[in-house]
Every structure is written in C-alpha cells, then in structure tokens.
Amino acid sequence: MMKPRILATSLSITLLLWTSATADARDGRLVLLPGGSAASLGRGGTGVSDTGINSFFLNPASIAPAERFEMFLGHGSIGGDYNNTGFAAAFPSSYGAFGISFNSISTPSRTGALRTARYLSIGGAKEFTDRLSVGATLDMLHGTTPDGPGHFIGAGLGARYATGFSFALAKGFGIFDPSFGVAGRAGIPLGSEKKTSDIDTASAGYDFTFYRGARHSIVFLNEIAADAKAGGYPVKFGLESWLFDSYALRAGCTVPGAYGHNALSLGAGWRISRSEFDARLDYSLGYHRSEGLSHFLGLTLNYGALDRDPPSITISPAETHISPNYDGRRDYVIFKTSVRDASRISGWRLQILNPDGGVVREYRLSDRDMGERLTPYSFIKKIALRKESTVVPESVLWDGTDARGRLVPDGRYRYSFIVWDERDNISAARTGVVHVDITSPSVELTVEDRLFSPNGDRKKDILTIVQQVVTAPDDEWTAGFRDAAGNTVKYFRWNGTEVPRKVVWDGKTDDGGEAPEGLYSYFTECTDRAGNSAIKSIGEITLTRRYETADATASRRYFSPALHRELTWMLSLSSISGLEAWKLSIENADRKIVREFSGGSALDRLVQWNG
Incomplete structure (x- = not known):
C-alpha cells in the first residue's frame, strides 16, 4: 500500500x-x-x-x-x-x-x-x-x-x-x-x-x-x-x-x-x-x-532498485594438501571460484597467508589496477566503450611459491577470497586452509630371524619385525604379509600415531586360519595427504611348522690324535629346505667348547677334526 x-x-x-x-x-x-x-x-x-x-x-x-x-x-x-x-x-x-x-x-x-x-x-x-x-x-x-x-x-x-x-x-x-x-x-x-x-x-x-x-x-x-x-x-x-x-x-x-x-x-x-x-x-x-x-x-x-548487496561468491580448493616437489603428484592446488552480482564486478583478490597471518602470495585484479594513463587517444576510445565487469577467473592455480617464486616452508596456509562491485559492495571473505608438505614419510625395517615355526613348541613361534618410521599424525599407513604368489594373507592399517615399533606375526591369516607353509614377504607403505610416499619390504621369510632333526655321527667312538690322524663327523638333516646356517660344536668334559665348525645354507656332510 x-x-x-x-x-x-x-x-x-x-x-x-x-x-x-x-x-x-x-x-x-x-x-x-x-x-x-x-x-x-x-x-x-x-x-x-x-x-x-x-x-x-x-x-x-x-x-x-x-x-x-x-x-x-x-x-x-x-x-x-x-x-x-x-x-x-x-x-x-x-x-x-x-x-x-x-x-x-x-x-x-x-x-x-x-x-x-x-x-x-x-x-x-x-x-x-x-x-x-x-x-x-x-x-x-x-x-x-x-x-x-x-x-x-x-x-x-x-x-x-x-x-x-x-x-x-x-x-x-x-x-x-x-x-x-x-x-x-x-x-x-x-x-x-x-x-x-x-x-x-x-x-x-x-x-x-x-x-x-x-x-x-x-x-x-x-x-x-x-x-x-x-x-x-x-x-x-x-x-x-x-x-x-x-x-x-x-x-x-x-x-x-x-x-x-x-x-x-x-x-x-x-x-x-x-x-x-x-x-x-x-x-x-x-x-x-x-x-x-x-x-x-x-x-x-x-x-529503480539500488544494489547494496555484496557479490555472492564461493571458492573451493581441488586439494587441501599439496607437495610442490615437482614429482607430478599434487604439485599444486587449483581454486575453483564462482561470483554472482547484480552490478558490474569491479575487482577481486585471493590471498595466501602463512601461519603468522603474513601474505605470501596474492592474486588480484581491479579497475584501479587496470587503470591506464588517460591520454587524448584513450579518452576518446573510452567514450564508446561499454562498462564491462572485471573478469574473475573460474580457476586460480597456486604452486606453493611466494611472490618471489620461492617455495614456501611446510605448514598450514590459509586462503582468503573477496570480490567487490562497482558500488563498492564488498563480499565477506571466504577462507579455508591448504597444507604444504614436501617432507616424505620414511620407514626402516629390520628382522633378526626370517625363519619361524608357529607350531606351539615355544621355539620361533612368532616373527618380529622392527619398524622405525618418520611420519605425521594424519598419515595413513598400510602393511602386510604376502605369499609367494603376491596374495596378502595378513593386513594392517594405521594412522601416523598408531604405527607400532614392532610388528609380530603368529602365522595366522586375517580370517584367523593358519597361513600355509612357504616363503613370505613383509611390506609397509605410506602415502600422505600431500602425495608423498614411502615403501619398504623384507622378503625371504620362511614359515614352517614341521619338526626337523639334526644328527652328527663320529667315525670312531674313541679318538687319539697320536694314533689316528683325524676324526670324521658325518652330518645329516631331516630337511635342508630353508637352511640358513649350521654349526657343529665339540665340548670337553667340562662342557667347554674346544672347537666349532659352521657354514651357511650349504650343509657340509663330512667334517674332519684333527683333535
């Protein structure tokens, strides 16, 4: 009314x-x-x-x-x-x-x-x-x-x-x-x-x-x-x-x-x-x-309606974690923008700020930035020109560098995006966070014995692998044991705060069954949210459950170095599959070792001792 x-x-x-x-x-x-x-x-x-x-x-x-x-x-x-x-x-x-x-x-x-x-x-x-x-x-x-x-x-x-x-x-x-x-x-x-x-x-x-x-x-x-x-x-x-x-x-x-x-x-x-x-x-x-x-x-x-409303804007990064190390994976972030307004857009600004709030990189364009020197020719040219909106790009790329082209340190960076129109209506800043991380996670694996026999005799019933990792809390780690065909029979998953120093395997699969005897390998790998990765593995792990026997038989029951030149020992194993090392020790009446013979994966069937 x-x-x-x-x-x-x-x-x-x-x-x-x-x-x-x-x-x-x-x-x-x-x-x-x-x-x-x-x-x-x-x-x-x-x-x-x-x-x-x-x-x-x-x-x-x-x-x-x-x-x-x-x-x-x-x-x-x-x-x-x-x-x-x-x-x-x-x-x-x-x-x-x-x-x-x-x-x-x-x-x-x-x-x-x-x-x-x-x-x-x-x-x-x-x-x-x-x-x-x-x-x-x-x-x-x-x-x-x-x-x-x-x-x-x-x-x-x-x-x-x-x-x-x-x-x-x-x-x-x-x-x-x-x-x-x-x-x-x-x-x-x-x-x-x-x-x-x-x-x-x-x-x-x-x-x-x-x-x-x-x-x-x-x-x-x-x-x-x-x-x-x-x-x-x-x-x-x-x-x-x-x-x-x-x-x-x-x-x-x-x-x-x-x-x-x-x-x-x-x-x-x-x-x-x-x-x-x-x-x-x-x-x-x-x-x-x-x-x-x-x-x-x-x-x-x-x-007529007066435009007193600020531009409606959105901005979203395609990635929230980047690793600008030029390895082809997440080396940059692309910000997607959209802008709507009833009036002509006069300018826009996207700032990248470090954890202390300082501006490390700025992208912007406005009428003032494009203001050319007003010459007689440009004055005449502008008479017939329409007022056009300043173009706000739909995509803006940041490669993790500052205004001088130097790579910024690892850290948490905030972005801030604003747009204003010809009536000086300024949008509220749209902000968010992008993490820069060029430090890859790392892992070192060691194992004392690659042969274990999970048969309940309390001898080598478990396999222990020691892990030394450098990781961030939000890194995702996966690990497991694979058989000779490459199938994962035991699988582990941790974040950066849960990675154990020791991985113990009792020979059981993920469903609780017993893994078949044979050769296995252990792997662990991590790809952080910025795309940096670490991969390590240990192979030639032998799983066996059979009881093996070893026998050493002397050629003489009594032996005198003065009468006999040497004594021959005949060695035998019930199986040499998976043999890594062997050792024969000769002790005196006081159970002190007086002589030792040893070898690697090849067993010497005859060993000569000269007393």
Whole structure:
C-alpha cells in the first residue's frame, strides 16, 4: 500500500507544479532559472562539483554516477513576473548516463528582453576512472522578444573529480570527501536578438563535508562563475545540512548579486526513501534588494532498485594438501571460484597467508589496477566503450611459491577470497586452509630371524619385525604379509600415531586360519595427504611348522690324535629346505667348547677334526 500512496502523492505534486507553470505570471510566487533547482538555489546556486540530476544544467558530468532513473520537475518565479518551469531526467546505461533537460520561460514584455524561451539540453556523462567523470551536452534555445526572435545553439562540457581524500580533526569535524567540478557552455547566438539569446557561461568550484556525525552532516560548497548575462564573475557560497538522512537545511549567497536575484538564499528539503523509490521535495527562498523575493519548488524522483548487496561468491580448493616437489603428484592446488552480482564486478583478490597471518602470495585484479594513463587517444576510445565487469577467473592455480617464486616452508596456509562491485559492495571473505608438505614419510625395517615355526613348541613361534618410521599424525599407513604368489594373507592399517615399533606375526591369516607353509614377504607403505610416499619390504621369510632333526655321527667312538690322524663327523638333516646356517660344536668334559665348525645354507656332510 505504501508504494501506490507515494506515487499518488508524487503525481499530485507534479500536477500542482505544471498548473502553477501555466498560471498568470503576476500570480506566481515560485522561480526556476534555466536549469536551476531548489536544492541548488537554496545553497546560493552552487552545485558544479555535486552529483545528481539537480546539478545537470550546472555540470553535465553530475549524472555520471547515476545508478537508476532520476527525474526532476520544478517551477518558480521572481516577484511574480518571471516564470520558469523545468524538467530533467537521467537514464543510466552500460555506456554511461544519458540526460535531458527542458525549460519553459516567460518574462514581462520589455524591449530587448526575452518574452518567452524554450531551452533544451541533451547529453551524457561517463565515469572515465574511479575518480574522474566527464559529461557533454548539446544545448539549444529558442526565444522571442517584442523586437524579434533569438536563438542559441551550442555545446556544454563538464568534469568532476572526487579526490577520495579525507582528513579528520576532532569531534566530527574535518575535511571529508572533497570534490572539484568545472563546466562551461559556448555556442552561437542566432536571430535578430543575438545579444539577448547569448547564454555562454563557465564555472568552477569545489565542495567537501566539514562535519560528519552519526545523524547529522554539513557540506560546504564554493564556486566562481563567468556568465554572459551576469556581466561579471559572481562567487557563490553554500551550506547544506542533512538530518537523519531525511531533512535538509540550506543557506547560501552570491557575491556580488550579479544575477539580479538570489543574492541571499535559504532552502529546505524532505526526502522519503523506499527500497526501489525515492522522492525529495525541495524549496528555496531567495532575496535581492532590487528584485525582491524569489521562490522555487522542486520535486526529484529516483526509481529503480539500488544494489547494496555484496557479490555472492564461493571458492573451493581441488586439494587441501599439496607437495610442490615437482614429482607430478599434487604439485599444486587449483581454486575453483564462482561470483554472482547484480552490478558490474569491479575487482577481486585471493590471498595466501602463512601461519603468522603474513601474505605470501596474492592474486588480484581491479579497475584501479587496470587503470591506464588517460591520454587524448584513450579518452576518446573510452567514450564508446561499454562498462564491462572485471573478469574473475573460474580457476586460480597456486604452486606453493611466494611472490618471489620461492617455495614456501611446510605448514598450514590459509586462503582468503573477496570480490567487490562497482558500488563498492564488498563480499565477506571466504577462507579455508591448504597444507604444504614436501617432507616424505620414511620407514626402516629390520628382522633378526626370517625363519619361524608357529607350531606351539615355544621355539620361533612368532616373527618380529622392527619398524622405525618418520611420519605425521594424519598419515595413513598400510602393511602386510604376502605369499609367494603376491596374495596378502595378513593386513594392517594405521594412522601416523598408531604405527607400532614392532610388528609380530603368529602365522595366522586375517580370517584367523593358519597361513600355509612357504616363503613370505613383509611390506609397509605410506602415502600422505600431500602425495608423498614411502615403501619398504623384507622378503625371504620362511614359515614352517614341521619338526626337523639334526644328527652328527663320529667315525670312531674313541679318538687319539697320536694314533689316528683325524676324526670324521658325518652330518645329516631331516630337511635342508630353508637352511640358513649350521654349526657343529665339540665340548670337553667340562662342557667347554674346544672347537666349532659352521657354514651357511650349504650343509657340509663330512667334517674332519684333527683333535
């Protein structure tokens, strides 16, 4: 219900303004000078450095930042004899903003003065950089006098520069967001009354906020003009204060009052704002000692949704652990991004931060980064260029190096991704963690005896393998025993904190059965989350459960080295399969070894002893 009421109120005020415009000049009490607005006139006619449709006549560059459709309607008079009704509108587009203004003027019939005039201005403006806006217009005037017609055709050019500078003093006072503006209009007067229709003008000025509070702000404006009609260089001063962002109070003066009106001025404004609709009603009261009081009433309408929402973004790494050691496995991470926004994207940034929060690598692109030097050629080229969104790549690759191309140390690194649009809406940072790990896990294996016999006789019933590992807590380890055919009969799995120092095998398989006799091998391997790996194995492990016998028989029961040259021992084994070593020991009556014979996997069947 609120929006229809606002529209009905706006239409009623508009009808009132147009009705006033057609009233008898002597009955009028409101004034609009060509292109002026109540907001501008209430602060001394200033506005060459301001933005918005209310300043379009003063400076065509004022409409460059327009985000939505803007329209202005106004009417006013000086002493009831001079009447002026005006209309202006701005239309934003991807090429910039287009503007149009029209004024219908009527004055008392005096020789050498315009009796009626119709003034039309058509133009456009564009933001050439994030601070500089430029606009231009084609201006035409058709007027009549008691002595004949007067015409004017010309062009206007204006520029506005926002410094982006702010300097705070104390208690809300300072110099905040100063901007500068310059504009001029020149053309050719035509017809029999050329002097009357000459509306050449030039002006330059600045403004800044000198007080900024939570609910209150005050702006100071100052400019100087050169006007063919004024015949001098009037200097304008203005103040504008906003309360609660809804109520405006204005004051201004022009020194000297060369325009014959508005030497001193006061103004007020009231603004109502909704999500897609703004309406502002402005009034100004001017005074000049020769012309008396002047009045002006204006209505400004803005329609369209304003983008105040930050871009919607996502980012996800294809890997959370990388090992940039150029082995072809997880040497880099690819970040996948997506961005959505109602406005043009102006820039993005992806930072890689070390554990201390320092930036080790940054990827970014913004309009400011791409800002080329503004030459005459680039200026002309930009006039016809559309505003394009800054491209945010769908994939960004980080290879584990810093800004100088050096490999970063192992550790936990945080990434932070933000995007902002042309309205300076900045997304919340999307963050996450990527681990850099180029240190491979390692393992060393040792075993005392590769032969074991799990038959319950308490002799070599188990096989023990000693492991020495270097690992991280989240590493995954696998190990097991394989038979001669490569089948894993016993399997183990641990994380980095669970790897045992000793692996004991009792000859049982994973399902609890007895592994067949034969040759086996033990393996252990690890691949960490960054792709680094370690592999070790021990082979020739013999599993047997049979009872083997060994026998040594002497060639003589009694032996004397003086009578016999040597004694022969005959050795035998029930099986030599899997034999690794053998030893024959000869002891005396005190069970002390007096001689030993030994060998490897080949058994000597006969051993000679000379006593």
